[in-house]
Amino acid sequence: MVGVLHRTGWSGRGAAISLDRFTTSLRQLNHRGLNHISETDGKPCNPLTIGLAISGGVDSMALASLCSGIQNEDQIRFRAFVVDHQVRAESGDEAQAVAKILAEKNIPTDVLKIEWPEGLNAKEASNFESLARKYRFQALGKACRDHNIQSLFLAHHRDDQAETVLMRVINGHRKDGLCGMRLSGDIPECRGIYGLHQSGSLDRKDAISPITSSTDMWIESGGIKVYRPLLGFTKQELRDTCEANGMSWFEDKTNADPTLTMRNAIRHIYANNTLPVALQKPSILSLAKRLQENRDRDTERRNKSFTQKVQILKFEPSVPYCSVYFEPLDTGGNTETPTGISSTEFEDASWRLRAVIQLVSPVENIALGTLDTAVQRIYPELDSQAGYDSAARKAFTVAGVMFEPVPSSMHEDTQRIANRQWILRPQPYRRGQEPRIEFAPSQKKDLEAYWRDNDSWKLFDGRFWIRILNLTSTNVSLRPLQAEDMNRLKGTNFMEQLEEREKSLLPLKASKFRYVLPAIVAEVDGTEQVVGLPTLGIIAQDFEALVKYEVRYKGLDSWPN
Structure with missing residues (x-):
C-alpha cells in the first residue's frame, strides 16, 4: 500500500451502513457463533473473538468501524491484524498508524511482518501479487491460530464481486467459477500448515457416517474460516460509513493505475465507460447470484441422495483405503443422449465419485471434468454400445488413487453387490518421486x-x-x-x-x-x-x-x- 492518509469530513449525505444492516449481513454468514444475533440489540448471545484482516484502505477500515460498533467485551470481541509486506521503507510506519487508529476504536491490533524467503527480491518478482497474497494469508492464519481465533473477516464488497466475476468471464471460466467469491470458506493459501487448513480441531472417525474403520486413528477437522460480511454493500457505502463514523483510512494510489493489474484495468473501465448491459455490474452480479443459487441447490440435492447412491463399506485411514459400492444408474430415462442419462445426472455421478476419491486422494482440488473416463469405468452401463461386461472391469488410476475391482467371490451378498464394488487405495509411487x-x-x-x-x-x-x-x-x-x-x-x-x-x-x-x-x-x-x-x-x-x-x-x- 502506497498510503495517503484520508481524514474524514462527513457531509451528512450518502448511504452509511447502519449497525442493524450490518448485523443482518452477519446472520447471513451461517456462522455458528453469530447465528443467534439478537434482533433488538445486535449482540451475539455467546462470547466470541473474531479476527479482522485490515489493510488500512477504506474497505477494511469500514469493516473495523462497523465491528467496533457491535463489539461488547462480554459477548463479542474483535482483534485486527495489519500485514506489513516490508517491501517499502514507509510500510512499517503506515501499519503502525493504522494500528493506532484501530486502538482508538477499542480494537486490539497486531502488526504482522512478512518475512520473505532469503534470496527473493520481492520488488522485482514478476509474480509479486500472487506471492504477496500467499504470504499474507499465511501470516493472517498463523496469527489467528496463535490467538485461538477460528474466524477471520475479510472486507470484500459488492464491487469487488462484480470485478472478480468479470475477470473470470474474460479468463474463460464457466459455471462454478462465475459464482464469484463465497460468503465463507477455508482460508486460502494455507494447505499443509497445521491449525490453518482443515486441521487443529479433532473429530472422531465415527462422526463421518457411514464410514467404518477398525483402527483408532483420529481424523483432523477445523482450521481457520474466512467470512465476507460486506459482499452485499457497495464501495461507496463503505466510504460513506467511514465518513459518518469518523474513521480515517489510507488511499492506495496504485489502485488507480490501470496498467498494474487486471483488476485495476476493470475498475478503470467501469469508472470511465458505459459497457453493454450484459457486462454492467447489475447484470454480472445477477448472473453470479443465479449461479450461486443453482450450485447451492445442486449441493443440497446431492448431499441428500449420496447415501442412496453410494455405500462406503469400509474406510481404513491408517493405510489408507476404502471399499465402495456404487449403485447402478438408471439409463432408461433419456433416449436423446448416448449414455442414456442427462448431463445433470452425469455431473451428479462425477460429483459422487469425486467425494469418494477425496477420502484417499492427496489432491486437494479435483475438477469434475477430469473424471469423465473414470465415471464411465465405474458405471459401464453408460456405454450403450458395449453393454454391461463385468469381466471387462480393470484397475485404473485417477487423482492419485488406484481403483481396483473386487472379485465377486469376495462378496457375501453377490446378488446386490457383485461387480459393483471397488477398492480405492493410493496410487503406487514412481521410483524417485516418493515423498520424504x-x-x-x-x-x-x-x-x-x-x-x-x-x-x-x-x-x-x-x-x-x-x-x-x-x-x-x-x-x-x-x-x-x-x-x-x-x-x-x-x-x-x-x-x-x-x-x-x-x-x-x-x-x-x-x-x-x-x-x-x-x-x-x-x-x-x-x-x-x-x-x-x-x-x-x-x-x-x-x-x-x-x-x-x-x-x-x-x-x-x-x-x-
Missing part, C-alpha cells in the same frame, strides 16, 4: 512442550498429519515403505507385527498396500533402516524411547452430510 520429510534431532527434549508446538506437525503426501520427536543424535526421515526394506525386516519381531496388522486390516494382498505406508527410517550401522510404521502403531523396540510420534488423518470437512 526429514526430522532433525529435537531441540525440545520436553515431550509436553513439543506437543504444544503446532508447527511441529507436517503434512505427509497430502494424507497424513504427523509429528516426530527425534531424540537420537542424527536425522530420521519419513518416507514410504519400500521393497528393499522388507528384506531387512525378515524374521524380526517388527515383521511379525506388520504381518499381524495386515491380516486384520487389508482386504487384498498385502503387497498392494505396503509400499505406500509411511515409514520412519533411521541410519543404523551405516544403513537406512525402518524403525517405525506410525499409521499402524508399530515402532522398533530399540527406538521406543528415542522416537516419539503422533499421527492423524487429513481433514475430510467436505464430506457429504
Whole structure:
C-alpha cells in the first residue's frame, strides 16, 4: 500500500451502513457463533473473538468501524491484524498508524511482518501479487491460530464481486467459477500448515457416517474460516460509513493505475465507460447470484441422495483405503443422449465419485471434468454400445488413487453387490518421486512442550498429519515403505507385527498396500533402516524411547452430510 492518509469530513449525505444492516449481513454468514444475533440489540448471545484482516484502505477500515460498533467485551470481541509486506521503507510506519487508529476504536491490533524467503527480491518478482497474497494469508492464519481465533473477516464488497466475476468471464471460466467469491470458506493459501487448513480441531472417525474403520486413528477437522460480511454493500457505502463514523483510512494510489493489474484495468473501465448491459455490474452480479443459487441447490440435492447412491463399506485411514459400492444408474430415462442419462445426472455421478476419491486422494482440488473416463469405468452401463461386461472391469488410476475391482467371490451378498464394488487405495509411487520429510534431532527434549508446538506437525503426501520427536543424535526421515526394506525386516519381531496388522486390516494382498505406508527410517550401522510404521502403531523396540510420534488423518470437512 502506497498510503495517503484520508481524514474524514462527513457531509451528512450518502448511504452509511447502519449497525442493524450490518448485523443482518452477519446472520447471513451461517456462522455458528453469530447465528443467534439478537434482533433488538445486535449482540451475539455467546462470547466470541473474531479476527479482522485490515489493510488500512477504506474497505477494511469500514469493516473495523462497523465491528467496533457491535463489539461488547462480554459477548463479542474483535482483534485486527495489519500485514506489513516490508517491501517499502514507509510500510512499517503506515501499519503502525493504522494500528493506532484501530486502538482508538477499542480494537486490539497486531502488526504482522512478512518475512520473505532469503534470496527473493520481492520488488522485482514478476509474480509479486500472487506471492504477496500467499504470504499474507499465511501470516493472517498463523496469527489467528496463535490467538485461538477460528474466524477471520475479510472486507470484500459488492464491487469487488462484480470485478472478480468479470475477470473470470474474460479468463474463460464457466459455471462454478462465475459464482464469484463465497460468503465463507477455508482460508486460502494455507494447505499443509497445521491449525490453518482443515486441521487443529479433532473429530472422531465415527462422526463421518457411514464410514467404518477398525483402527483408532483420529481424523483432523477445523482450521481457520474466512467470512465476507460486506459482499452485499457497495464501495461507496463503505466510504460513506467511514465518513459518518469518523474513521480515517489510507488511499492506495496504485489502485488507480490501470496498467498494474487486471483488476485495476476493470475498475478503470467501469469508472470511465458505459459497457453493454450484459457486462454492467447489475447484470454480472445477477448472473453470479443465479449461479450461486443453482450450485447451492445442486449441493443440497446431492448431499441428500449420496447415501442412496453410494455405500462406503469400509474406510481404513491408517493405510489408507476404502471399499465402495456404487449403485447402478438408471439409463432408461433419456433416449436423446448416448449414455442414456442427462448431463445433470452425469455431473451428479462425477460429483459422487469425486467425494469418494477425496477420502484417499492427496489432491486437494479435483475438477469434475477430469473424471469423465473414470465415471464411465465405474458405471459401464453408460456405454450403450458395449453393454454391461463385468469381466471387462480393470484397475485404473485417477487423482492419485488406484481403483481396483473386487472379485465377486469376495462378496457375501453377490446378488446386490457383485461387480459393483471397488477398492480405492493410493496410487503406487514412481521410483524417485516418493515423498520424504526429514526430522532433525529435537531441540525440545520436553515431550509436553513439543506437543504444544503446532508447527511441529507436517503434512505427509497430502494424507497424513504427523509429528516426530527425534531424540537420537542424527536425522530420521519419513518416507514410504519400500521393497528393499522388507528384506531387512525378515524374521524380526517388527515383521511379525506388520504381518499381524495386515491380516486384520487389508482386504487384498498385502503387497498392494505396503509400499505406500509411511515409514520412519533411521541410519543404523551405516544403513537406512525402518524403525517405525506410525499409521499402524508399530515402532522398533530399540527406538521406543528415542522416537516419539503422533499421527492423524487429513481433514475430510467436505464430506457429504
